[in-house]
Structures are given as C-alpha cells and as structure tokens.
Amino acid sequence: MVSALVLKNVGVSYHGKPAIQEIDLTVEQGNILGIIGPNGAGKSTLLKALLNLVPIDKGSIEILGSTLKQNRKKIAYVPQRSEFDWDFPIHVLDTVLIGTYPNLGLFKRPKKKDKEWAYACLEKVGMEKFADRQIGELSGGQQQRIFLARALAQNADLFFLDEPFVGIDVASEETIINLLKDLKDQGKTVVVIHHDLSKANDYFDQLLLLNKQVVSFGKPQEVLRPEIILKAYERELSFLHKVGVS
Amino acid sequence: MVFIEGIIQYDFLQKALLTSIMVGVICGVIGCFIILRGMALMGDAISHAVLPGVAVAYALGINFFFGAVFTGVLTAIGIGFVSQNSRIKQDTSIGIMFTAAFALGVILITVLESSTDLYHILFGNVLAVRPSDMWITLGTGVLVLAAVYIFYKELLVTSFDPTMAEVYGLPVRLIHYFLMTLLTMVTVASLQTVGIVLVVAMLITPAATAYLLTDRLSVMVFLSAAIGASASVIGLYFSFTYNLASGATIVLAATALFFVAFLFSPKQGMIWRKLSAKKKQVNVQS
Numbered sequence: 001m002v003s004a005l006v007l008k009n010v011g012v013s014y015h016g017k018p019a020i021q022e023i024d025l026t027v028e029q030g031n032i033l034g035i036i037g038p039n040g041a042g043k044s045t046l047l048k049a050l051l052n053l054v055p056i057d058k059g060s061i062e063i064l065g066s067t068l069k070q071n072r073k074k075i076a077y078v079p080q081r082s083e084f085d086w087d088f089p090i091h092v093l094d095t096v097l098i099g100t101y102p103n104l105g106l107f108k109r110p111k112k113k114d115k116e117w118a119y120a121c122l123e124k125v126g127m128e129k130f131a132d133r134q135i136g137e138l139s140g141g142q143q144q145r146i147f148l149a150r151a152l153a154q155n156a157d158l159f160f161l162d163e164p165f166v167g168i169d170v171a172s173e174e175t176i177i178n179l180l181k182d183l184k185d186q187g188k189t190v191v192v193i194h195h196d197l198s199k200a201n202d203y204f205d206q207l208l209l210l211n212k213q214v215v216s217f218g219k220p221q222e223v224l225r226p227e228i229i230l231k232a233y234e235r236e237l238s239f240l241h242k243v244g245v246s
Numbered sequence: 247m248v249f250i251e252g253i254i255q256y257d258f259l260q261k262a263l264l265t266s267i268m269v270g271v272i273c274g275v276i277g278c279f280i281i282l283r284g285m286a287l288m289g290d291a292i293s294h295a296v297l298p299g300v301a302v303a304y305a306l307g308i309n310f311f312f313g314a315v316f317t318g319v320l321t322a323i324g325i326g327f328v329s330q331n332s333r334i335k336q337d338t339s340i341g342i343m344f345t346a347a348f349a350l351g352v353i354l355i356t357v358l359e360s361s362t363d364l365y366h367i368l369f370g371n372v373l374a375v376r377p378s379d380m381w382i383t384l385g386t387g388v389l390v391l392a393a394v395y396i397f398y399k400e401l402l403v404t405s406f407d408p409t410m411a412e413v414y415g416l417p418v419r420l421i422h423y424f425l426m427t428l429l430t431m432v433t434v435a436s437l438q439t440v441g442i443v444l445v446v447a448m449l450i451t452p453a454a455t456a457y458l459l460t461d462r463l464s465v466m467v468f469l470s471a472a473i474g475a476s477a478s479v480i481g482l483y484f485s486f487t488y489n490l491a492s493g494a495t496i497v498l499a500a501t502a503l504f505f506v507a508f509l510f511s512p513k514q515g516m517i518w519r520k521l522s523a524k525k526k527q528v529n530v531q532s
Contacts, residue, residue: 052413053412069415072414072415075413077409077410077413079407083409084407085282085406088282088405088406088463089282089457089460089461089462089463089466090406090461090463091461091462095406098402098403098406098407098410101399101403101414102415104399106400107396109399134461
C-alpha cells in the first residue's frame with residue numbers, strides 16, 4: 001500500500017521569510033495525524049502546502065503515491081470555521097450536497113441519489129433534523145459537524161481539518177472524533193490541526209510537533225514529553241522564567 | 247390607465263417594456279453573485295469602465311456592444327493585475343482603474359464628437375430604444391441566463407467556499423473573470439435602460455432585497471430577477487407618465503422595494519426583529 005503522505009525537505013516562505021522548512025514526513029494510510037505547535041509554528045501553512053494552496057519553494061510532496069493534482073477529488077478539506085460567511089443564503093443539506101460536487105464534474109447537477117447520499121452523511125453527524133436550517137442559525141459545534149458531513153459526502157481518502165475542535169461543545173467534539181476514528185478504521189487518513197495538548201493522547205495515532213521545523217514526530221506518548229514540549233513552546237513559556245518558575 | 251393603453255398602442259413603449267424587463271431580470275440574477283462575493287464596488291467599476299469602449303465603437307461605426315465588453319473586461323483584468331502585483335488593496339485598485347477608464351471615456355466622447363448623447367449613456371433613455379438595441383439586450387440576456395444556468399454549481403461553490411473549490415481543482419480565478427465578463431455584458435445590455443451611472447443599483451438593490459427574503463441561493467436568484475423586473479415596470483410607468491429619466495425612476499422603484507423588505511421581511515425585517523426581541527424580553531421578565 002502506498003503511503004498517504006510523503007514529504008521530503010519541504011519549505012515554504014512568505015515574502016522571503018521562511019514559514020516552514022526542512023519538513024520530512026511520511027504518513028501511512030489509516031492513521032489520524034495530529035499537528036500541534038505554538039502560534040506561528042506554521043501549522044496552517046503546512047496544511048495549505050499539502051493542499052497546494054500555497055506554493056512550496058523547496059522539496060517535494062507526494063500524496064497517495066502521486067501528485068496532489070491527480071488526487072484532488074480524493075481530498076476533503078474542512079477549513080476553520082472563521083473562514084466562512086455564515087450569512088450566506090444556503091441550507092444545511094445544500095451545504096453537505098456541495099461535498100458531491102468534486103465527483104460530479106462540470107455541467108452535471110446533483111441528482112436525487114446525490115441528495116439522498118448527502119442526507120445520509122447528515123445523519124452520520126446527527127444533524128438530519130436541521131437539514132433545512134440556514135447554516136448561520138446553528139451553534140459552532142453543529143456548524144463543524146455540517147462541514148464534516150460535507151467532507152464525508154465527498155467520499156474522500158484523505159481528510160484535512162483545520163482546528164475543528166475550537167469553540168465547540170463537548171457532544172459535538174465527541175461525535176466528530178468518533179467519526180474520524182470510523183474513517184481511520186475504513187483505512188482513510190485524517191490530518192487534524194489541533195491546539196489542545198491535553199487530549200492529543202486520546203485522539204491521535206501520530207503526532208507532529210511543529211515549530212517551523214519538525215520538533216518531534218511519532219506516537220503521542222513519544223512526542224508528549226515535557227522536555228520535547230518545552231523545546232517547541234519555549235518562547236510562549238519564557239514568562240515562567242521571569243516569574244521565577246524553573 | 248394611459249400606461250397600459252400606451253403599451254398596446256405604441257410600438258416604442260412595447261420595446262421599452264420588453265427591454266427593461268429583461269434588464270431587470272439579468273441584473274437581478276448576476277447581482278446575486280456580485281453581492282454574495284462582496285463585489286458591489288466591482289460592479290460599479292465595470293459599469294463605468296465601459297464608457298471609453300462605447301465612445302470608440304460609436305466613432306468607428308461598429309456596435310457599441312463590442313467596444314464596451316472590450317474595455318470592461320480590460321479594466322477588470324487591470325484591477326486584478328494592480329492588486330495582485332503590489333501592496334495596493336483591491337478596493338483601492340478598483341478606485342484607480344475605473345475612474346481612469348471613465349475619465350478617458352468622457353474625453354473620447356468630446357474629442358471624437360460622436361453623435362452619442364452622453365446624457366443618455368449616463369442616465370438611460372429606455373423610451374428611445376431602437377430595435378437593434380432591444381435585440382442586443384434580449385440576446386445578451388439569453389446568453390447570460392444560459393451561462394448562469396450551466397455554471398450554477400460552480401458559481402455557487404466559488405462564491406460560498408472558494409478554498410474548497412480550489413482544492414478540488416476548479417479554476418477559481420478563471421471563473422472570477424468569467425463572472426466579470428457576464429457582468430460587463432449585463433452592464434452593456436442595461437445602457438439604454440438605466441445608463442452607466444445607475445446600473446450598479448440594478449445589480450445590487452434587487453439582489454439585496456432578495457437576500458433579505460430568503461435563505462436559499464436558488465430562491466434568491468429567482469426572487470431577485472422578479473424584483474428587478476417589477477422595478478423596471480414600475481419605473482417605466484413613472485418615466486412614461488411623468489416624462490422622467492427612465493434610469494432614475496427604475497432605480498427609485500427598486501429602492502422602494504428594498505425598503506419594504508428591509509422593514510417587513512419575515513425573518514430579516516427590522517420591524518419583526520424588533521418585535522421578536524421585545525417578545526423575548528417579555529418572556530424573560532414574566
């Protein structure tokens with residue numbers, strides 16, 4: 001089986017300043033990978049590079065054994081909630097239905113079976129009762145579930161989620177993580193940008209601790225060690241020295 | 247009513263009615279995508295930018311449609327070029343490019359001493375629509391509506407979630423310029439009816455009205471078209487009856503409809519929102 005992701009010496013810079021560099025990483029299929037790191041560590045940049053939304057100026061990225069271009073339709077992306085216009089005139093079910101667009105191709109419209117499939121995906125996230133609500137009327141957790149349903153509707157092999165657990169309720173978080181684990185059991189690969197170190201151990205099979213470079217990569221218990229965490233979060237924790245903690 | 251008798255009696259009024267209804271419909275449809283993409287200013291810009299093209303086309307004796315589309319699209323590309331290749335923000339770039347095009351158009355019309363009446367281009371004179379103008383408007387209208395129908399799915403996803411569209415491989419930038427081309431065509435088709443200066447109102451006001459009335463894009467598109475067409479008919483009535491500039495009466499009719507929706511829309515209307523806020527307060531108190 002080919003690897004889900006193979007990154008070799010990947011570097012991205014904005015206006016000449018390196019955002020991430022020397023990223024070497026191999027992720028096998030059927031894993032949930034968590035990407036953690038302090039603010040400004042380049043987590044989103046790495047995700048964008050993987051999705052070809054920003055150009056890489058060094059190295060190479062291989063996705064499912066070939067280029068991103070050849071695998072575009074197999075990749076589902078769930079952006080941060082703050083990136084959306086929640087006043088957009090669209091209903092929940094129609095939002096999920098967009099997940100079927102990549103596989104429909106030009107000129108074709110979603111048919112009845114696509115709508116049924118979208119509804120089934122909505123049921124998986126437990127949101128079918130809200131099918132004809134406008135998306136802005138939902139809570140943060142519900143909105144996140146809708147966009148996960150949309151990703152499910154795409155029938156993708158690779159899932160990228162950018163901070164899906166920020167500002168959502170416990171029940172939604174549980175629903176989402178269970179679905180991600182289901183996907184993993186089906187052999188799919190999930191990449192999640194995450195901010196909460198406390199749950200990283202339960203949620204992920206592998207962790208990437210990033211701070212412009214790979215600080216540590218491996219099983220959560222290998223990465224989540226004080227000396228390693230301290231190394232990555234040094235600057236954010238430097239206040240500890242000032243207040244006399246050492 | 248004199249207006250209805252007039253429509254039956256006068257050929258020119260029938261043409262005016264048909265043309266302005268079509269303008270209301272296509273402006274309404276394209277306007278939905280313009281406002282949802284936050285491109286209202288762009289609509290204003292493109293409509294002004296067609297002026298030099300119109301002037302040159304008249305001077306050369308070719309149909310003004312081609313000249314207008316040429317300078318309109320050229321300006322859209324120029325706006326994108328400046329904002330993508332410098333630190334200049336999009337709205338600033340729009341302000342620079344469209345005023346330049348408009349100013350150039352004013353000079354060209356004066357220098358070329360063409361027979362075009364600047365006042366009519368700027369403010370519209372639908373009662374003087376010639377058969378050729380009517381056919382151009384109808385033809386453009388059919389083309390634009392067909393394009394929106396065919397690419398509805400792509401227009402929806404690039405307006406709602408351009409990042410996802412890009413990830414799955416849609417040519418997002420090309421679709422942007424495609425929409426700009428449609429916008430230019432709609433502007434040109436509206437020249438006779440509402441004129442360059444006011445066409446932006448027909449793009450934005452009916453779409454904004456529809457936006458207050460529904461939560462579905464597909465419904466919004468139809469509502470916006472209907473509101474645009476209604477504004478055109480109402481405006482034409484006042485223009486004909488009181489001998490006023492058709493562009494101005496049509497735009498004011500659209501504005502009046504907007505304020506009705508702004509106040510009374512079931513979900514978004516100001517009055518109901520105030521009332522339901524009060525109700526909630528009462529509930530909390532009791």
